[in-house]
Amino acid sequence: MAKIVFKHPESLKENIFHYCPGCGHSIVHRLVAEVIDEMGIRGITIGVPPAGCAVLAYNYFDVDMIEALHGRGPAMATAIKRCLPDRVVFSYQGDGDLAAIGIAESFHAANRGENFSVIFINNAVYGMTGGQMAPTTMLNQRSTTTPAGRKQSVDGYPVKVSEIFSRLDGAAYVERCAVSSPAGVNKTKKAIRKAFQCQLDGLGFSLVEVLSLCPTNWKLSSVDSCKYIDEVMSKVFPPGVYKDLTGKTGKTAEARP
């Protein structure tokens, strides 16, 4: 009998992604869904998608989801997790959502040590609205609102989310990954799993920052976008584990009706 080595994740609906070719969201969606399947937590997972390119994530994830207003995902996730402490709750946020308009909600959820996970997609640009400067846009990077490149004197510096959030006492696990290579994709999946486990173990706030591709707004091919992450973005936003209080192995989650 043939052994199945690859299949569509059960926690991902059959719908076709609306994302642009080469977009990192498709990869990260799949990784999150695979982790949910492997941990057997589909029935107890609640997702909070953002305003931004991933606003239609509920079309893809086959778990309960509620769309948050721009930047407010962590406030919603805080309340959902407090009301339903035995569920797995994650917010899925972009760089504008987390580090600009929603910095207060994200920062304070982390600082309170809210026991949910944030999947943070950093592609250094506002994707959905057409490529404006994000809080994570790098110096000299061109965007539609920094046509001559981001200037420190006018626009300030790129916000380094993992570095900042890992300094908060409420944060239990913060890692930055990149989905620009097969090894990076595997690492990202492990990090997402670790974040969800951290939550199941009741350790507090977890955040996985993913350096993600936006070929459309970067005006690069998919291959060149991967190179861009490895050669440019990773220098400004170095991947790595920024905080890890997980250490001990905790209880294993089981799906319950």
Next chain:
Amino acid sequence: MNKVLMSGNNVIGEAAIRAGCRFYAGYPITPQNELTEYMAEHMRNAEGGIFIQSESEVAAINMIAGASAAGVRVMTSSSGPGISLKQEGISSMAAQELPGIIVNIMRGGPGLGNILPSQGDYFQATRGGGHGDYRTIVFAPGSGQELADLTMDAFDLADKYRTPAMILADGMMGQMMEPVIFKKPKPRQYPEKFMLRGAGGGKSKFIRGLLLDPVDSEAHNWKLARKYEVISENETRFEEHRLDDAKLVIVAYGTAARIAKGAIKRLRSHDMKIGLFRPITLWPFPEMRLRTLSATVKNFLVFEMSTGQMLEDVRLALQGYADIEFHGRPGGAVPTPAELANVIARVYEQKD
């Protein structure tokens, strides 16, 4: 149940907890701080009660939206400037059909204004306040007892119609102490199918607010509009005070109506035939009843602690069938019943 003496802010908190509110998020702002503090103190003792002092008003409204989606009875409270911040969340709760209670203990505005009682947030409360085609049920309690009763009723109506509801009071109502009796709350009726609690072994659900397809979006807007029509038909409330022989009718709500009652008492003792029409729901506004009154009464005087906001609804209701005068005290000024009685007497004598 015995009478208890409590300040208005505390009455709202106690009524909410008795009504089964188990999630409250709020941010300090005067003159409603006692309510936030009451929830902090008493949610601890309520089974399953959750209190969060949020980082902002914006976070608070989004927190109660999340908790509401999880199937919990929720409330937040603030005053003018904070209510302005909550508007994006109120609009979103209306769109996502999430029940929840928002308390506005009004203060003087616009901007930071001051911390004195005012009624300047009428437009904001009754016109939706945030963006898009939606309405919010708005209760305007006129006494401590009504703060208790209407807070409980607001929870029931918010659930029944799956929509946010507002308690619109002011700094005087919030601070004033009166004896109240808490009625027995009705058991909650809110189907589990509207709650987002994990798919279990079944089909997953989602709650959304973005409707990119104009066909879906228009249909959703009309669905909400039909709901608001049903609310208008069934939930309009008002009080009529000494209208039977009235030649002049004062239209006022909340604290302004209390002051008007005091003024009317004085004037009645001088044999002036004056009555009061008090809207209890500001939205839906008791438009039809007011119009019916214009068949027998030809003179109305609108009194508000603002420059004239409900005045517009009274004009729309009366459609020119009666004369309307206005007296307003905006920006935190609160007239005495004697002062208002002088104003009313002048109008009455002109019309008589």
